[in-house]
Amino acid sequence: MMNPSSYIGRLAPTPTGELHLGHARTFYQAWKRARDAGGSLFMRLEDLDTGRCKPAYAEQALDDLKWLGLDWDGEVIFQSQHPQRYLDVWRRLKEGGWIYPCSKSRKDLRSLPLPDTSDEQDAEAIFPIEWRPEPGAEKAFDTPEGVTWRFRIPEGEAITFSDVRKGEVSYTAGKDFGDFSIWRRDNIPAYELSVVVDDIHQNISEVVRGEDLLRSTARQLLLYRALNAPPPAWCHEPLVRDAKGVRLAKRFHSLSIHELRASGKTPQEVLQIADMH
Ligand code: GLU
Numbered sequence: 001m002m003n004p005s006s007y008i009g010r011l012a013p014t015p016t017g018e019l020h021l022g023h024a025r026t027f028y029q030a031w032k033r034a035r036d037a038g039g040s041l042f043m044r045l046e047d048l049d050t051g052r053c054k055p056a057y058a059e060q061a062l063d064d065l066k067w068l069g070l071d072w073d074g075e076v077i078f079q080s081q082h083p084q085r086y087l088d089v090w091r092r093l094k095e096g097g098w099i100y101p102c103s104k105s106r107k108d109l110r111s112l113p114l115p116d117t118s119d120e121q122d123a124e125a126i127f128p129i130e131w132r133p134e135p136g137a138e139k140a141f142d143t144p145e146g147v148t149w150r151f152r153i154p155e156g157e158a159i160t161f162s163d164v165r166k167g168e169v170s171y172t173a174g175k176d177f178g179d180f181s182i183w184r185r186d187n188i189p190a191y192e193l194s195v196v197v198d199d200i201h202q203n204i205s206e207v208v209r210g211e212d213l214l215r216s217t218a219r220q221l222l223l224y225r226a227l228n229a230p231p232p233a234w235c236h237e238p239l240v241r242d243a244k245g246v247r248l249a250k251r252f253h254s255l256s257i258h259e260l261r262a263s264g265k266t267p268q269e270v271l272q273i274a275d276m277h
Contacts, residue, residue, distance in 0.1 A: 007039025008205045011065065011072060012195070014046040015057035018256035019064050022210060022240040025274040029237050030208035031070045042202060043072040046195070047080045048188050064257040068267045077202075079194055086189035089197050089227065090149065090182070094138050098226045099182055101137055101147040102127075115176055123215065126178035129155060149183035151192075151222060159218040164235035166211070171218035180219050192216060196223045204232045211236040240274055 011027050013019065019027075034041035043062070047053040062076065093099045104127075112125035127150065141147075155174035163169050171177060182193040189197075199207060207217075214236050224231040260270050 005038040005040075006205060007034055007037035008042070008203050009034035009039060009208060010042045010044050010199070010202060010204050011070070012044045012046050012198075012209070013058075013061045013065075014049075015054060015061055016049070016052040017057060018258050019061050020240075020257065021255050021260075021270070021274040023061075024064075024068060024257055024270055025240055026208065026210050026237045027065055027070060028068065028271055028274070029235075031072075033206065033208055033235065039205070040073045041071075042074060042077060042204075044077040044198060044202070045079065046191070047078055048086075048194055050080065050188075051186075053080075060258060064261070067261060068257070068270065077198075079198065082198075085201060086194055086197055087144070089193065090144050090189070093151070093182065093223075093226060094141065094149075096226060097135075097138070099138065099149045099151050100133055100179075101141055102131070102133070102150045102179075102181075103147050104131055124177065124180065126174070127180075129174070129179070132179065144183045145187050146185070148181050148185045150179040151182050151219070151226075153177070153179050153219075153222060159221050161217060161221060161231075161234055163214070163217075164206075164233065165238070166214070166236060169214055169217075171215055173218070173222070177215055177219055182223070192219050192223065196220050196227070199232060200224070200227065200229045206233040206235060208235040208237065210239055212239060 045058050114125055115123050153173040157173045158170050160170040181190045184190050
């Protein structure tokens with residue numbers, strides 16, 4: 001008899017808009033890797049940003065993915081249903097002295113230089129370490145409310161990891177990314193925190209996602225370390241680009257899975273278009 005596979009994967013769409021070709025490709029790969037490994041695959045909707053996430057987008061995403069032929073195990077998980085889980089980890093990080101309250105404004109941050117990178121639209125400005133508050137500033141807080149919470153990065157340390165598609169990848173803390181937000185000023189857990197909390201909670205063994213998140217992986221590895229949790233394996237998929245090499249984003253409405261379906265394309269055709277770009 002075959003051993004049950006220890007592979008545990010997840011599909012983690014954020015329901016802030018329609019899924020496009022890039023999602024079709026990445027989610028298809030995530031599904032295929034889990035199924036080829038004979039493992040489990042969970043569906044987790046990353047819907048913590050209640051201002052931007054809409055139930056209708058969540059429904060549409062599930063429907064589009066099923067139409068593409070993807071399936072998952074168990075009930076659909078919604079991050080918004082487990083607020084306490086993030087709060088508990090915020091407290092642990094605060095008590096361990098890993099994070100601090102930051103009262104800098106958006107305007108302050110806009111004045112900062114962006115990290116040296118050629119094609120990442122998502123690169124965040126490097127938060128200057130001189131802007132950190134006095135050590136112990138976090139002790140005055142019993143809840144995360146009212147300020148942004150940042151993770152204190154180990155300046156100058158190279159964060160290196162192995163990726164199934166890219167091989168060895170390395171980013172330097174303080175040069176490629178700075179102290180990053182783990183809790184937003186509007187009292188919503190930031191992506192870097194919520195994704196790690198759930199990937200640990202669900203025992204995810206491999207994370208498959210777009211390569212626009214490679215730099216986030218370096219940040220997230222610091223959270224795994226702070227939380228004393230073993231990180232999963234990483235598989236970052238190439239992004240879908242147009243003929244000019246420009247990355248497709250949600251604003252390319254006509255390339256949403258929904259629209260392609262409506263225009264009469266089959267799931268196979270949609271996956272083929274996603275792969276050809
Ligand atoms: N919800 C995230 C996104 O859609 C998922 C990222 C991840 O897989 O870690 O970008």
